[in-house]
């Protein structure tokens with residue numbers, strides 16, 4: 001790695017009522033670069049905390065992270081024994097390289113990293129196995145991309161109607177909403193209060209993220225499916 005590259009460390013802790021304590025330590029790659037996918041965003045640590053809190057639900061599941069960037073949620077899912085595939089925009093080679101660096105740092109040699117651009121039906125997307133859980137941290141950050149993100153999610157749900165999109169959203173403008181698009185694509189969404197998975201804090205997993213940003217955790221599925 002160059003002098004502009006580094007790693008960010010996180011420690012996810014679960015204190016069991018029995019007095020036991022489980023800890024997961026991961027590190028992800030960060031690079032000083034103007035591109036969004038080279039940093040860990042506040043949403044990522046909240047989504048990673050959700051995965052850690054419900055880690056038993058991901059064991060053996062096929063999990064695809066879209067717009068993964070530094071890939072903290074996907075790395076946590078892989079460490080929690082999910083079969084993870086990481087993806088970022090197929091045109092952003094340095095973001096895809098950042099995903100690969102995060103895998104290497106965590107000794108995850110079997111995690112594929114592929115280019116999936118939102119809204120495009122590419123060979124990589126067509127060749128994917130059935131995905132059970134789609135992860136997306138801070139992928140709703142440019143309104144012009146919102147529909148493209150949801151069309152990719154919808155495509156994956158056509159292959160597996162039971163798939164659920166676990167996503168975190170950072171509030172940047174009160175005017176932005178995905179509600180009409182969810183309706184258009186026959187999708188529904190439930191909000192998960194942060195306190196239900198111990199994420200209602202400014203510091204999480206030993207880091208100063210998410211800070212004072214307003215983050216929402218949402219589960220999106222096809223309208224006619226029962227969410228857990």
Ligand SMILES: C[S@@+](CC[C@H](N)C(=O)[O-])C[C@H]1O[C@@H](n2cnc3c(N)ncnc32)[C@H](O)[C@@H]1O
Nearest residue numbers: 036037040041044067068069089117118137138
């Ligand atoms: C705000 S960053 C979030 C990165 C990471 N998920 C996180 O939360 O730390 C948005 C991510 O979406 C990726 N991205 C942007 N446009 C994309 C597109 N059209 N298709 C797929 N990924 C895209 C970026 O490369 C970047 O990794």
